Amino acid sequence: MISLPLDIQVLILPFLTSTSLISLSQTNHHFRHLIDPQRKQFLDRLLELECLPEYGGEITINEHAKIIVPSEPVSYACTHCLKIIPHTRFDNHALLRLRFRKPPPESRVRQRLCDWTSGDAKARGLKRQADLRNDTLENWINQNFASDITVSRLQELYKIGTHRNRRLCNECKFTTGFWARNAGVRSQSWRGKSRSSNIGTANVPVVKGRQRRCHDSTERYFPGLFPVAADAEYPWRWKIYREENCDWWTLWSIRCPGCGTWQERAAFRKGSGYGVKATPADPDEFRQAGWDGPHFEDWRCNSCFVTSVGKEELGRQLFAFWKKLADFEITMFNQLLPVGWYAVDGIERATEGKHSWEQIVKQDSVSSQLLRRIPDGKEIAKMDVEQRRHYYGVLKRWLDGLDGPTAVLSEVMDRHWFRPWSKEYLILEKRIEDLGACTKILEADTDRLVRFALDGSASRV
Numbered sequence: 465m466i467s468l469p470l471d472i473q474v475l476i477l478p479f480l481t482s483t484s485l486i487s488l489s490q491t492n493h494h495f496r497h498l499i500d501p502q503r504k505q506f507l508d509r510l511l512e513l514e515c516l517p518e519y520g521g522e523i524t525i526n527e528h529a530k531i532i533v534p535s536e537p538v539s540y541a542c543t544h545c546l547k548i549i550p551h552t553r554f555d556n557h558a559l560l561r562l563r564f565r566k567p568p569p570e571s572r573v574r575q576r577l578c579d580w581t582s583g584d585a586k587a588r589g590l591k592r593q594a595d596l597r598n599d600t601l602e603n604w605i606n607q608n609f610a611s612d613i614t615v616s617r618l619q620e621l622y623k624i625g626t627h628r629n630r631r632l633c634n635e636c637k638f639t640t641g642f643w644a645r646n647a648g649v650r651s652q653s654w655r656g657k658s659r660s661s662n663i664g665t666a667n668v669p670v671v672k673g674r675q676r677r678c679h680d681s682t683e684r685y686f687p688g689l690f691p692v693a694a695d696a697e698y699p700w701r702w703k704i705y706r707e708e709n710c711d712w713w714t715l716w717s718i719r720c721p722g723c724g725t726w727q728e729r730a731a732f733r734k735g736s737g738y739g740v741k742a743t744p745a746d747p748d749e750f751r752q753a754g755w756d757g758p759h760f761e762d763w764r765c766n767s768c769f770v771t772s773v774g775k776e777e778l779g780r781q782l783f784a785f786w787k788k789l790a791d792f793e794i795t796m797f798n799q800l801l802p803v804g805w806y807a808v809d810g811i812e813r814a815t816e817g818k819h820s821w822e823q824i825v826k827q828d829s830v831s832s833q834l835l836r837r838i839p840d841g842k843e844i845a846k847m848d849v850e851q852r853r854h855y856y857g858v859l860k861r862w863l864d865g866l867d868g869p870t871a872v873l874s875e876v877m878d879r880h881w882f883r884p885w886s887k888e889y890l891i892l893e894k895r896i897e898d899l900g901a902c903t904k905i906l907e908a909d910t911d912r913l914v915r916f917a918l919d920g921s922a923s924r925v
């Protein structure tokens with residue numbers, strides 16, 4: 465290209481992408497001076513680069529309306545620090561709004577070339593004005609209209625990715641004062657409609673992030689400390705509206721006021737077992753007495769904390785945090801364990817006398833026929849775990865022998881969580897046991913918690 469006359473070079477340059485324009489400007493002195501790349505061209509190159517497969521796809525919303533943590537690395541460009549960095553350093557809006565998303569190859573922005581023009585700033589300004597006049601939605605639709613594409617898709621392709629030059633990472637939003645202007649928790653409307661999803665104070669932004677699927681709060685706040693088993697090994701959870709054994713927990717990125725690093729809420733040893741929707745601004749305990757706010761300015765990440773109080777105290781606090789969560793889960797599962805027994809006494813009425821608990825026990829084995837008196841469901845509910853398990857075995861054998869339990873038992877199946885309870889009784893028992901065993905392991909080796917906390921596992925967003 466260097467052998468071409470200068471006026472031809474000047475004609476060719478606008479037909480390069482920003483990436484090739486910058487590369488050419490870096491090949492030699494001549495092109496560096498001719499092209500004289502500006503910040504905008506470096507920025508445009510970065511926005512071209514983030515669309516390359518090596519930076520991963522996009523952050524997406526799944527069929528449950530959850531913004532998920534992708535299993536592959538996904539990175540985006542920050543147009544303030546001019547770097548391509550992991551998605552975890554951005555808030556949801558910066559990645560999910562149509563104009564901030566990575567545009568596909570057939571979109572308008574992806575078809576754009578570098579807007580290099582020879583001449584001074586005035587010449588460049590005039591060229592940009594002319595481009596803007598031609599770059600209307602109407603023109604775009606006319607030029608790209610085809611029978612196999614809808615107008616709404618064309619509108620989307622026109623808009624997608626066009627505001628990426630305003631995308632900032634969380635830290636750049638901090639240094640430019642964005643979070644300070646949008647600090648929500650102290651405003652009087654923080655329980656009202658206008659509460660922003662990003663909470664925290666001007667100095668300690670607390671930013672809503674992606675969502676991670678976890679079986680319970682110990683997995684949520686100690687991710688990876690213990691291996692996660694298959695879904696089938698977790699009992700259902702007792703929740704309003706839902707009976708599932710797994711849920712999507714929101715992750716929060718918090719800028720530690722001690723060291724200025726952004727870390728996940730778990731790295732601050734704050735969180736509770738009762739709700740996936742609990743924000744860091746909510747108290748850790750349900751109805752905490754005398755609670756007057758989250759006091760984010762006093763929060764310290766594990767690394768800051770260990771510097772000021774030492775490993776032993778960090779270990780103690782981490783263990784207390786673990787135990788609080790595990791005990792909550794155990795208490796909840798222990799409440800679930802007896803519930804189905806209250807439905808057992810209703811079998812007789814629901815089957816119009818065809819079946820009854822007494823008859824079920826008696827026909828189970830010879831030894832139960834010798835029982836002088838058969839305990840009813842309410843009595844079994846109060847028995848200890850071992851005794852209860854015996855009667856569960858009786859019930860389970862009977863249920864398994866039925867052609868269709870739902871047809872026989874009708875509404876009993878939906879009473880007192882009978883359906884999940886009758887299926888997952890032993891899973892519940894085992895989970896209670898496992899959580900207790902984990903607590904014992906950690907109690908004997910709090911160093912394990914300290915290592916976990918300091919190697920960054922807890923702080924991963």
Ligand SMILES: [Zn+2]
Pocket residue numbers: 493
């Ligand atoms: Zn020079």
Ligand SMILES: [Zn+2]
Pocket residue numbers: 542543544545546632633634635636
């Ligand atoms: Zn940045």
Ligand SMILES: [Zn+2]
Pocket residue numbers: 720721722723724725764765766767768769
């Ligand atoms: Zn810190």
